[in-house]
Amino acid sequence: MREQLREAYHFIFEKELLEEIAKVGVLKSVKENEKIIEIGDFVTSMPLLLEGAVKIMREDQDGNELLLYFLERGDTCAMTLSCCMGQTKSEIRAVAEMDTQLIMIPIKKMEEWTAKYKSWRNFVFESYHTRLSEMLDAIDAVAFLNMDERLLRYLKDKAKINQNETLQVTHQQIAYDLHTSRVVISRLLKKLELQNEIKLNRNNIRLLRL
Structure with missing residues (x-):
């Protein structure tokens, strides 16, 4: 774990802080599509990603999900930080985008490290700023982009996160993430294929222009 931690966060x-994290942190491995944090859970620790990726979702009153942002190696979740600091229930759902490893940090260490380490303070503030910008981007996409533009943006983001231009994802899963119907997604995917943006195969979607 120490070597993974050093590789992901040494910069x-x-x-000294890396040593403290290694001592108190709990290594957690999660499989693709496994939930890490559920809406309504009391958050007792915050995640630091060592490898893999996590998608952060919100849910409306009808149970429909909306993708807010992705987390990669070297990231943490600002929404989780907020819940930790306020000792409130989680308002997001965190799901592993792929097989992922995290270090879970106890809440009690957050305040201590904020006072003790400038690098930790900077990391927390930068995480808030970055995640807020990504949430604003998600809101802008819903408010101002057509669904076909949102879909293409989603596919490109997902390809970047997975570091693979070929995506193993169902039309239904895309519909869940973009808060729409499978029928709409299937129609728009066909439209993107006619525009030579993607290639639809039986079990995957390949982006032709990243």
Whole structure:
């Protein structure tokens, strides 16, 4: 775990903080599509990603999901930080985009490290800023982009996160993430294929222009 931690965060945290994280952190491995945090859970620790990726979702009153942003190696979730600091229930759902490894940090260490380490303070503030910008982008996409534009943006983001231009994802899963119907997604995917943006195969979608 120490080596993975060093590789992912050595450019962010000083050696002394990395040692403290290794001592108190709990290594957690999750499989693709496994829930890490559920809406309504009390958050007792915050995640630091070592490898893999996590998608952060919101849910409306009807149970429909909306993708807010992705987390990659070297990231943490600002929404989780907020719940930790306020000792409130989670308002997001965190799901592994692929097989993922995290270090879970106890809440009690957050305040201590904020006072003790400048690098930790900077990391927390930068995480808030980055995630807020990504949430605003998600809101802008819903408010101002057509669904076909949102779909293409989603596919490109997903390809970047997975580091693969070929995506193993169903039309129904895309519909869940974009808060729409499978029929709409299937129609728009066909439209994107006619525009030579993607290639639809039996079990995957391949982006032709990243």
